[in-house]
Amino acid sequence: MELIGLANYAIFMGILIGIYALLALGLNIQWGLTGLFNAGIAGFFAVGAYASAIITSPHVAGRVGGFELPIVVGWMGAIVFAGLIAWPIGKVCLRFRSDYLAIATIGVAEIIRLVIKSEDWLTGSSRGITGIPRPFGELDYVASQLAYLGLVIAAVAVVYFLLERQLKSPWGRMMRAIRDNEAAAAAMGKQIEARRLQAFIFGAAVMGLAGALFVHFNRSITPEAIDPMIATFLIWIMLILGGSGNNRGAILGAIVIWLLWSVSEMITDRLPTDVALQAKYIRIFVVGLALQLVLRFRPEGILPEEQARQTAR
Amino acid sequence: MKLKSTAALIGSIIGASLLAATPAHAQNVKIGLLSGITGPIAAMAPPMIAASQLAVAHVNEQGGIGKGGKLEVVVGDSACNPQNATDAATKAVNIDRAVGIVGPACSGAVLAAANSVAVPAGALLITASGTSPQITSINDKDLVFRTVPSDDYQGRALARTLKGRDITKVAVAFLNNDYGKGLAEAFKAEFESLGGTIAGYSGHEGSKASYRSDLAELAKGGADTLVIFDYGDGTGLTILRQALENNFFKTFIGADGMKSDAVIRELGADNLGTFFTSSPVGEASSSLESFNKAFTAAGQSPDAIFTTTSYDAAFLMALAIEKAGGDNAKLAESLRAVSSAPGEPIMAGEWAKAKKLIAEGKDIDYKGAAGDHEFDKNGDVPGTYAFFKVSGGTYESLGEMK
Numbered sequence: 235m236e237l238i239g240l241a242n243y244a245i246f247m248g249i250l251i252g253i254y255a256l257l258a259l260g261l262n263i264q265w266g267l268t269g270l271f272n273a274g275i276a277g278f279f280a281v282g283a284y285a286s287a288i289i290t291s292p293h294v295a296g297r298v299g300g301f302e303l304p305i306v307v308g309w310m311g312a313i314v315f316a317g318l319i320a321w322p323i324g325k326v327c328l329r330f331r332s333d334y335l336a337i338a339t340i341g342v343a344e345i346i347r348l349v350i351k352s353e354d355w356l357t358g359s360s361r362g363i364t365g366i367p368r369p370f371g372e373l374d375y376v377a378s379q380l381a382y383l384g385l386v387i388a389a390v391a392v393v394y395f396l397l398e399r400q401l402k403s404p405w406g407r408m409m410r411a412i413r414d415n416e417a418a419a420a421a422m423g424k425q426i427e428a429r430r431l432q433a434f435i436f437g438a439a440v441m442g443l444a445g446a447l448f449v450h451f452n453r454s455i456t457p458e459a460i461d462p463m464i465a466t467f468l469i470w471i472m473l474i475l476g477g478s479g480n481n482r483g484a485i486l487g488a489i490v491i492w493l494l495w496s497v498s499e500m501i502t503d504r505l506p507t508d509v510a511l512q513a514k515y516i517r518i519f520v521v522g523l524a525l526q527l528v529l530r531f532r533p534e535g536i537l538p539e540e541q542a543r544q545t546a547r
Numbered sequence: 548m549k550l551k552s553t554a555a556l557i558g559s560i561i562g563a564s565l566l567a568a569t570p571a572h573a574q575n576v577k578i579g580l581l582s583g584i585t586g587p588i589a590a591m592a593p594p595m596i597a598a599s600q601l602a603v604a605h606v607n608e609q610g611g612i613g614k615g616g617k618l619e620v621v622v623g624d625s626a627c628n629p630q631n632a633t634d635a636a637t638k639a640v641n642i643d644r645a646v647g648i649v650g651p652a653c654s655g656a657v658l659a660a661a662n663s664v665a666v667p668a669g670a671l672l673i674t675a676s677g678t679s680p681q682i683t684s685i686n687d688k689d690l691v692f693r694t695v696p697s698d699d700y701q702g703r704a705l706a707r708t709l710k711g712r713d714i715t716k717v718a719v720a721f722l723n724n725d726y727g728k729g730l731a732e733a734f735k736a737e738f739e740s741l742g743g744t745i746a747g748y749s750g751h752e753g754s755k756a757s758y759r760s761d762l763a764e765l766a767k768g769g770a771d772t773l774v775i776f777d778y779g780d781g782t783g784l785t786i787l788r789q790a791l792e793n794n795f796f797k798t799f800i801g802a803d804g805m806k807s808d809a810v811i812r813e814l815g816a817d818n819l820g821t822f823f824t825s826s827p828v829g830e831a832s833s834s835l836e837s838f839n840k841a842f843t844a845a846g847q848s849p850d851a852i853f854t855t856t857s858y859d860a861a862f863l864m865a866l867a868i869e870k871a872g873g874d875n876a877k878l879a880e881s882l883r884a885v886s887s888a889p890g891e892p893i894m895a896g897e898w899a900k901a902k903k904l905i906a907e908g909k910d911i912d913y914k915g916a917a918g919d920h921e922f923d924k925n926g927d928v929p930g931t932y933a934f935f936k937v938s939g940g941t942y943e944s945l946g947e948m949k
Contacts, residue, residue: 242637243638250633361725379667451663452633452659456655511593
């Protein structure tokens with residue numbers, strides 16, 4: 235019984251890690267590859283989540299939706315809508331650089347969150363959307379969790395494979411060139427603005443897919459899920475710790491941070507009750523500490539970017 | 548050869564652990580207790596947890612579960628968001644083998660934990676503070692219950708009460724979350740259908756320094772009465788203070804979230820002559836009294852929000868476990884049996900009596916600190932509410948609301 239429990243827990247963690255790995259991969263396109271400081275991950279995650287929820291959920295009076303289309307259409311919709319919304323945002327915001335871009339994107343994510351929280355007709359506002367179908371949801375607990383894990387792994391694998399292809403292609407080299415020396419890349423005739431926008435939209439679309447995977451897993455979505463702490467900053471920590479610029483690093487970062495986040499609670503729970511309650515805050519501290527240690531002793535992350543390593547030698 | 552022996556070893560470990568898990572006689576039972584310990588409701592969570600743990604303490608002091616078993620609690624942090632709530636619920640159900648979950652606290656967390664963990668895994672879930680009407684419609688195989696009424700009931704009861712007191716024109720300010728918005732919507736629908744006028748209606752975000760511009764906007768409608776759906780130890784206090792300071796409104800009405808000691812402490816009872824709140828009250832008042840006494844003795848304030856419902860949620864969970872007698876598939880059925888009339892009434896804290904009656908095979912009916920808890924087919928409870936005014940530094944009931 236204990237082993238089955240552990241296995242169930244591991245499957246659940248696998249699903250969430252997969253979802254976070256997708257977010258980290260999306261951020262890796264924007265930051266790792268192109269150098270865009272996007273601090274509005276939660277916004278694109280939310281757009282994807284709500285797009286898929288609206289496309290696939292049953293009708294509710296006073297809210298758009300009731301399309302009840304297949305889940306695959308919902309996922310496609312999530313990718314498309316997250317990408318679409320990234321286009322005007324990118325058009326406006328990408329003229330800023332580094333920390334200014336971060337401030338602008340935080341603002342954008344906050345606008346998206348407030349719109350979602352207030353617009354009844356679109357998102358059900360603070361009550362959210364429920365009754366969202368889950369693939370393989372009619373199976374029993376373990377089988378349905380396993381099947382969903384399979385889906386998530388497949389999604390991560392496909393995205394990873396495509397990204398690796400992109401990274402090794404001339405496009406990937408061009409993006410690195412733009413990131414590392416914009417003036418030189420421009421002198422080589424590269425269209426800086428357009429390429430940066432491309433990477434921004436591409437990354438946002440991957441984040442949208444992660445959002446879609448998340449809502450079908452929970453069968454519901456409320457604005458509480460797009461808290462910046464859990465849907466933006468945690469992902470930044472994952473990417474920086476894992477190694478920005480390296481897709482395997484992004485996935486590894488998601489694994490390490492989520493394990494720290496989840497397993498540290500099990501350790502603090504062994505303490506006496508009064509202390510254990512206060513110790514719940516420790517995991518926030520532990521994650522911060524891990525980030526500090528990595529930044530201090532291994533600023534390039536656990537798995538550094540491959541090309542950077544070659545040039546360093 | 549080596550592979551074979553490894554396989555045999557793994558096989559025997561699995562076999563041994565399966566054997567170890569077969570029920571012994573004096574077996575302890577675990578329940579998960581999830582609350583938003585970190586995150587936006589961190590200030591409300593500790594008294595709620597203490598109330599649930601008081602119920603567990605009562606159970607264990609008065610004979611425990613089954614034949615000498617104890618009720619054990621694993622406290623998990625649902626942090627008021629679905630990510631952490633599903634994580635904590637998965638750990639409680641799978642790692643700690645909890646048979647049921649009390650909590651989580653926030654509605655969004657309840658929806659996620661119920662949909663993706665409790666219902667598929669067949670664990671009973673009783674929330675003490677998830678008030679969103681969406682929880683009613685979860686496809687829950689009869690596993691999701693709550694001891695707190697849906698916001699719909701209270702908002703409507705408050706509208707009828709105001710109408711009964713000849714207040715016909717009000718402005719409504721609500722905190723833009725599931726709690727504030729749920730109440731405001733129900734209130735507005737009922738108040739307007741009774742012929743009242745809503746002269747201003749706006750949601751606000753939490754933790755801002757000033758709400759004067761929101762209040763000025765609301766006051767433009769010409770209403771004398773402001774209805775505030777917010778928390779009295781948070782934003783609601785700021786709004787009430789600024790509305791009083793600037794004389795925007797004359798009368799102030801709040802719901803249970805506003806019935807906080809912080810309001811009286813910060814603003815002074817003298818200034819609150821025109822401040823009224825509604826709040827759920829226990830029908831069987833002796834049950835509420837004994838809870839208040841025990842909770843005060845434990846060093847806590849029974850006036851903190853959702854403490855009575857938290858106590859009842861944990862106590863009902865224990866009763867259901869006792870009644871089911873080790874058969875976890877029967878938990879939901881047992882919960883309905885111990886909570887609904889007819890039956891010998893059981894008050895808060897009367898575990899020994901309940902245990903004896905269950906052992907004798909008699910039907911019992913738990914009458915909790917927060918109310919009767921007659922669950923309807925969706926696992927919801929209709930609330931009983933009273934209307935309160937401020938008097939002598941505390942809240943005094945003006946009678947039940949219809």
